[in-house]
Amino acid sequence: MLTFLRELTELKGPSGFEDDVREYIKSKIEGKVDEVFEDRMGNLIALKKGKTGGKKILLDAHMDEVGFMVTNINEDGTLSFAPLGGVDVRVILSKKVVVGKDVMGIIGYKAAHLQHGEDYARIPKYYELKIDIGASSKSEAEKKVAIGDPVSFTTEYEEVGDYIIAKALDDRGGCSLLMDLIDDGVDANCDVYFAFTVQEETGPKWPVILMEQLKADMVIAIETTTSGDDPELEKYLWSTHLGDGPAITFMHRGYVVSKEIFDKLVETAKESNIKFQYKMRTVGGTNARRYAMGGMPAGVVSIPARYIHSPISEIRKDDYENTFKLLKTFLESE
Amino acid sequence: MSNFTSLDTKELLLKVTSIPGPSGYEDEVLGEIENVMKDYSNECFRTPLGSLVCVKKGKGPKIGFFAHADQIAFLVTKIYEDGFIRLSGVGGWDPKVIASQKVWVHTKNGKLRGIVGFMPPHLQTTEEYKKVPDYDHLFVDVTMNPNWKEEILIGDLVTVDTKGFVNGDIVFAPALDNRASCVAIIKAAELLWRMNIDAEVYYVFSTQEEIGGSGARSATYISEIEYGIVIDVTHGDEDLPGFPKIKIGEGPTVVVGPVTNRKFVEHIKTVAGKYNIRTQVEAIPGRSGTDTEDVQFTRNGVKTSLVSIPLRYMHNPYEKVCVKDVEDTAKLLAFSAAELQ
Known part of the structure; x- marks a missing residue:
């Protein structure tokens, strides 16, 4: 277990630029499943045939992470950029980033000494920030980067005690669970499709494509979700709590989870004594909604995480393990 | 050379x-x-x-x-029971640049990992969305260290853990x-x-x-x-x-x-x-x-x-x-x- 998470989180894959992640996953799962294919839009799908077949279950984890795109190369050699997905501007100041394949730079921010009065007391806008790659002119920068290049965070994966600290745990955590399930061998009656999907963070739309292709009977979106269990939020506002096991969602933005799937997940956890929690807030969305809109009932199971959508997020290993157990038990009962 | x-x-x-x-x-x-x-x-x-x-x-x-x-660095000013601490600056920091940084907490028995946490957009209210980061609201998560409770004391020093790198003739560090x-x-x-x-x-x-x-x-x-x-x-x-x-x-x-x-x-x-x-x-x-x-x-x-x-x-x-x-x-x-x- 957790064989792939380090490499998965350290790969660069902002929405629309999932190629490295897809190639990595593909190389690791080939030979372990009955079929692997990539669709027109870049989704990677693996099929593990069941003992009896007939019913099809699809597990969805998105490969992309929040990041940025270069929008302009300025005269002074700096780069203007805009977010791919929801990134609060307050978490990106003075962070190391990689532009394109391997150009290192930082998101620079004016020295405190030079911010006067009102400037010091306000949150900067994206258009005011620049990436500094050390180039001193536009022509020098143009030799290394181009408008439209992706920009990723560079946080190194780290395990400390029972915790994992990394970038992009949302949703490489989900990808990792799918890979670990494939590795471990799922002994199910039904056919299981493992779908590693693209562009969730920029507004989920690709599940529609998958639905046309696969016509699954049931979908579970495997996510890494918010927690808020820190001193900045009163307990009643937390969405999950680290250490309490996988979060099972009953409803989120724009979607009430299929009652049948929700109940089944909860029953499975209870019967097998797997520690779990209900997601306590209905904020945020997942791919489940898009599947449901296309007529495929979908559930959501998530690893609780702190500080997602920032350069540095955090999960607990036992939560990961319990999420794995819940999914495996669930699949093997179908 | x-x-x-x-x-x-x-x-x-x-x-x-x-x-x-x-x-x-x-x-x-x-x-x-x-x-x-x-x-x-x-x-x-x-x-x-x-x-x-x-x-x-x-x-x-x-x-x-x-x-x-x-x-410049920080000092630990407050320790919460569930593994979070607050800071104050030693020297002229801009608190706006320290959210989502890895830090070291320097205890008498060595350094412990910390991360400056930040509320994800999903959980922010309209009011929180407008807050300029300051020491009253920024916090460091040290829960990952099994021994944080025994080791971390008020007044311990905290430094930001960034590593320098070279880009041509330019050094960022x-x-x-x-x-x-x-x-x-x-x-x-x-x-x-x-x-x-x-x-x-x-x-x-x-x-x-x-x-x-x-x-x-x-x-x-x-x-x-x-x-x-x-x-x-x-x-x-x-x-x-x-x-x-x-x-x-x-x-x-x-x-x-x-x-x-x-x-x-x-x-x-x-x-x-x-x-x-x-x-x-x-x-x-x-x-x-x-x-x-x-x-x-x-x-x-x-x-x-x-x-x-x-x-x-x-x-x-x-x-x-x-x-x-x-x-x-x-x-x-x-x-x-x-x-x-």
Whole structure:
């Protein structure tokens, strides 16, 4: 277990630029499943045939992470950029980033000494920030980067005690669970499709494509979700709590989870004594909604995480393990 | 490799910025600097305030080079039962740049991991969305350390854990204010060690500049110097109304103004011209915000000069300097001492 998470989180894959992640996953799962294919839009799908077949279950984890795109190369050699997905501007100041394949730079921010009065007391806008790659002119920068290049965070994966600290745990955590399930061998009656999907963070739309292709009977979106269990939020506002096991969602933005799937997940956890929690807030969305809109009932199971959508997020290993157990038990009962 | 000395400037910059050395806790980084400097000095010692002084003996006039070695940091001000702490800055931080950084909490038994957490957009209310980060709301998550409860105490130091990197001739790293100047002095010392000069040179790596504690003053007192060059950093590539833009990559600035001695400044400018070292002019009509004033008004007074390395993003977890500027600064220092009669 957790064989792939380090490499998965350290790969660069902002929405629309999932190629490295897809190639990595593909190389690791080939030979372990009955079929692997990539669709027109870049989704990677693996099929593990069941003992009896007939019913099809699809597990969805998105490969992309929040990041940025270069929008302009300025005269002074700096780069203007805009977010791919929801990134609060307050978490990106003075962070190391990689532009394109391997150009290192930082998101620079004016020295405190030079911010006067009102400037010091306000949150900067994206258009005011620049990436500094050390180039001193536009022509020098143009030799290394181009408008439209992706920009990723560079946080190194780290395990400390029972915790994992990394970038992009949302949703490489989900990808990792799918890979670990494939590795471990799922002994199910039904056919299981493992779908590693693209562009969730920029507004989920690709599940529609998958639905046309696969016509699954049931979908579970495997996510890494918010927690808020820190001193900045009163307990009643937390969405999950680290250490309490996988979060099972009953409803989120724009979607009430299929009652049948929700109940089944909860029953499975209870019967097998797997520690779990209900997601306590209905904020945020997942791919489940898009599947449901296309007529495929979908559930959501998530690893609780702190500080997602920032350069540095955090999960607990036992939560990961319990999420794995819940999914495996669930699949093997179908 | 540098073209005039054997120590690689980039490697030195990465090395000395990789060691945390907050004001009052400069021992480790000064130890590392001393290891390098002992090859280029006749004598190294520490002042009562902890500054490192290395000396190249000589029979002529006494000159000192001063760079502060401390950096800005944080202190633990509050510890919550569930494994979170709050901070306060030691030195001039902008709290806006520390969200989502990895940090080290320095306890008496070693350093522990921390991360400055930030509420994801999904959970923010309209009000939270508008909050400018400050010490009342920023927090450090230390729950991942199994022993945080036993080890972390109020008052423990916290430093941001960023690692420097090189991009061509540019270095991005923490604490380049003022380790870049420390490196310039090391390089100058290496150069002077091979030269036969009259002057006696004091290389001073001082403590507690960032909190106004000036370890430089006591070092000045002890060394009884006649000339002092303070090396610090200045804002590069920024528009300052009423001043010329100081450019990164175009050499150190030589400061003119009341904190410097006009004749000594002229000497430095002449040396720059003679040895083809690029410099920029920086006018400071008032206080310099450096150790220069303290050096100037010690004992019977010291003929001071202030040389600054252009640096961008000062006091942020990543600062930026040009390697060539650091090397030019070293040359300027070395030849300024060598030409003193």
